[in-house]
Amino acid sequence: MxxxxxxxxxxxxxxxxxxxxxxxxxxxxxxxxxxxxxxxxxxxxxxxxxxxxxxxxxxxxxxxxxxxxxxxxxxxxxxxxxxxxxxxxxxxxFVIGTCLRKQLESQPQWSETQVVSLLEEVLQILAFVHSRGLIHRSIQPSNLIRRKSDDRLVLTGFGIFKEIGAQVMRSQQQLLQAQRNGSVVYVSPEQDQGQAHFNSDLYSLGMIGIQLLSGQSLLELSTLRGKANHDWCDGVKANPELIRILNKMVAPDTKERYQLATSVLEDLSSLQPGKVTGHLVRSETPPLVPQGQPPEETVSYEEATPVTPLNSWQAKRYLLPLMVALGSLILLVIALGSSRLSLSGLGNQGRLREAQGYVEEGNLEEALESYSQTIAKQPQKGEAYYHRGLIHQDMENLEAALEDFTQAILLESHLSQSYYQRGNIRFELGDRQGAIADYTEVIELDPSFVPAYVNRGSVLSDLGDDKEAILDYTEALELEPTLGAAYLNRCLSWSNVGDQDRAIADCTQAINLEPTDGFAYQNRGLARRKKQDFQGAIEDYNIAIRLDPEDPVPYHNRGLTRLDLGDAQGAIADFTRAIERKPDFALAYYDRGLAYMKQKQADKAISDLEKTAQLCSSMGRVGCYEDATYQLDQLPSTGNVTP
Known part of the structure; x- marks a missing residue:
């Protein structure tokens, strides 16, 4: 090559x-x-x-x-x-290290302690993978590498090509032939038929565990594949509980097999009392974008305001991400929540009723424990996964909630609601395409599910596709003509595509439906400002401030509009009010600094721009930091600005 x-x-x-x-x-x-x-x-x-x-x-x-x-x-x-x-x-x-397949050549049989340690390490990685809604599909010794730098296992070889191969190859049989090699013993029966599940990965890892503990060859292992055959453990000196765990991991029937990586970890932890296992690596999850954080490409910014959940939809919560920046008018905010469905149809299932009682009391920890106990006794109880996912969601345990909703989907429980909630979480975790796919599934299952249209439109708008977003909001309004949130979202999308008249009309309709909704006034003010109707914008911001005097955003936006009118002193006063209400408001410091520059008050401008640079650096916003330092360079003396 x-x-x-x-x-x-x-x-x-x-x-x-x-x-x-x-x-x-x-x-x-x-x-x-x-x-x-x-x-x-x-x-x-x-x-x-x-x-x-x-x-x-x-x-x-x-x-x-x-x-x-x-x-x-x-x-x-x-x-x-x-x-x-x-x-x-x-x-x-590229990972430098030794793959497990090579280790097996020199050490075909491992001690019980070594096997348990490997299982726990891989299961914790799989718990993370599955929480993101992905299946590895190719767990085998050649894809487990012991990294030289820190002696930790690294999971490689994600089966993206195997997953799509069936649609790329001329036939499923051709794909299966492409996979027929020594690794076939690690492939679960259902995956061999092109139907991989999350616990297909657990099957593969279980076969590796059996191989390590028994020392059997690939040929010997192949006789076990797809059979409820426990003869492998004859003569193996190991804890019977470990053998039981491995047999459950490789059960041919997916319903009899472990459903979750965390469930296997819980059982393994009982082998070593006092050892804590099964925790996801949450510190590695990308941080969520702070509300009001500036875009990285622009020099001057205008804030839009979040939309609150609607009281008229108490059984559902809306994800309303909207993003607006000066020049592109893009707002991102999430009002994310969960849906509470009645458990009245559960009959005498006391534990589920007990759990719901805890939820109603606000005792989420007890409710979580009740649902977990139900799942431990009845792992096929999809409803318990769904409701536990809602609690994880409320407690902001997003990866755990994602895992539970995914399991509920696999068990076909509350399908439209499970897809909907998983879509909300995927969006919050930054998986926009996954969120769109889930909302689309909801719409296909239930074309009258209004929140799915609103949320899919919000994600499309976040991705810059406001024309498609408008179609979704319009569909939602055809189903629910009094839905203020859809008017408000569509208002912002119309503004994004440059149609300020339609934007103002939609925000006005949102105001007519909710006259005390300060957010609607703020966002209409944004559209009016873009249309150069500065006095109209200020009137809207004044109303928003009267409705919520402690909200810093309308003060900031009114300050920007006052700058448009040449009122630098009035703008400085508004930016100061915004900062008093939100001391880490980077945009307000930035714009106040620019206003001080117009007033030729260099010392105050330097102080505000240095503060902006410090805040933007701490939030990891490179563009915002560079904008502030660029403006500092235009001043006679900048002091020392460090990230």
Whole structure:
């Protein structure tokens, strides 16, 4: 391979190949020292343009989902992905270490302690993966690497290509033939038929555990595959409880198998009293964007205001992300919540009624424990997963909630509600495409589910597709003509596409429906300001301030409008009021600093811009920090600004 892949990656050697494609070790020529990375190739179909187009859409979507997994320290980062020469490529971080398959060559049988340690380490990684709504699909010794730098296991080889291969290959049989090698013993019966579940990964890991504990060869293991055969443990000296756990992990029937990685971890923890296991690595989760944080590309900003949940929809909560910035008018805010469904149809199922009673009392910890006990006794109780997910959601345990809603979906419990809540969480975790997919599932299951249209529109707007967002809001309003939130969201999307008259009309309709909703006045003010109706905008901000004098945002926006009118002193007073109500309001410091510059009060301008740089740096907003330092450079003396 003489040429550079993607005009960047220099071929070093081939690491493996099959009918689906090849895996190469390459050097990244765009970085100093040409660091090594791994490129995985999938050959794309060339005989059907529609199949090719579909495959590329699917591959790009899956690659974006895989990016989020790089937040975990034991999963290689996805560095890049691209299409070239009738192939699709994934570029991953190269991990230096020894794969488990190599270890097995020199040590085919492990001690019980070693096996339990490996199971726990991999299960904690899988709990993270599954909480993101992804299935690995290729758990096998060659994809577990003991990293040289810290001796920790790293999980590689995510089966994105195997998942999509059935749609790319000419037939399912061709795909299965491509997978027929020594790794087939680790593939669960249902995955072999193209129906992978989350606990398909648990089956694969269970087979590895049996292999390590028993020392059996791949040929011997193949006789166990897909059978409720426990003969492997004959002569094996190990804790009977560990053997029971492994047998449950590899149960041929998915319903008899463990459903969750965390459930296996809980059982394993009982083997070593006092040892805490099963906790997700939450510190590696990307932080949520703070409300009011500035976009990185702009120099001057205008704030829009969040929309509150609607009282008229007490059985549902709306995700209303709206983002507005000066020049593009984009607002992002979430009013995320959960849906409380009646448990009156549960009959005499006392524990579920007890749990709901705790919820009504506000005792979420006790409710969580009750649902967990129900799940432990009845792991197929999808309703318990759904309601436990709602509690995790309320307690802001987002990964755990995602896992529970996913399990409820697998068990076909509260399907439309489970997809809806999972969509809300995926959005909050930054998985926009996953959120859209879930809201779309809700709409297909129940075309009259109004919140799904509103939320899908909000995500589309967040992605910059306001035209499609308007269609969703319009559909919601056709189903529920008095839905103020849909008018308010559509108001902002109309403004984003430059139609301020329609934006003002929609915000006015939202005001007519909720005359005391200060948010609607604020957002109408934004549209009026963009239309150069500065006096009308100030009137709207004045009403918003009277409705909520402690909200800093309308003061900030009124200050910007006063600057438009040439009233720098009035603007400074408004920015100061905003800062008094929100001392870490970076935008208010920034705009007050600019106002001081207009007034030629350099010392005060420097102080405000240095404060902006400090706040933006602490929030990790590079563009905001650079804007502040750029303005400081225009002043005669800037002092020392450090990130």
């Amino acid at each position: 003489e040429r550079l892949l993607n005009q960047r990656y220099q071929f070093i050697k081939t690491l493996g190949s099959n009918q689906l494609g090849q895996t190469h070790l390459v050097g990244d020529t765009h970085l100093p020292g040409h660091p090594r990375c791994v490129i995985k190739q999938l050959k794309l179909p060339g005989n059907n343009p529609k199949t090719l187009e579909f495959s590329l859409i699917l591959l790009n979507k899956k690659a974006e989902a895989l990016k989020s997994l790089g937040a975990h320290p034991q999963i290689p980062k996805l560095l890049d992905y691209f299409e070239e020469s009738q192939s699709f490529y994934l570029v991953e971080e």
